[in-house]
Amino acid sequence: MTDASTTAAQRGASAGTPARRGLVARLVLFIRQVIDELRKVVRPTRQELLNYTAVVVVFICLVMGFVVGLDQVFERLVSFVLGE
Incomplete structure (x- = not known):
């Protein structure tokens, strides 16, 4: 019964998808990704x-x-x- 009672978030987290993050964490991740992409720019x-x-x-x-x-x-x- 424990397998059937797991929530979708728990299944998603165990399947390799991250759980929903907070606003600040998502904003920090976005800024880091932007900086990483800007480093790839060839002038x-x-x-x-x-x-x-x-x-x-x-x-x-x-x-x-x-x-x-x-x-x-x-x-x-x-x-x-x-x-x-």
């Missing part, structure tokens, strides 16, 4: 950073040019339709 070299920056600036300029072109087309289309 780019100076040359990689310059390359990535150049790619972003070029892409933004292309998108900006596309939007300006669309603006010009729509402006002329509206002027033609409204006869201004």
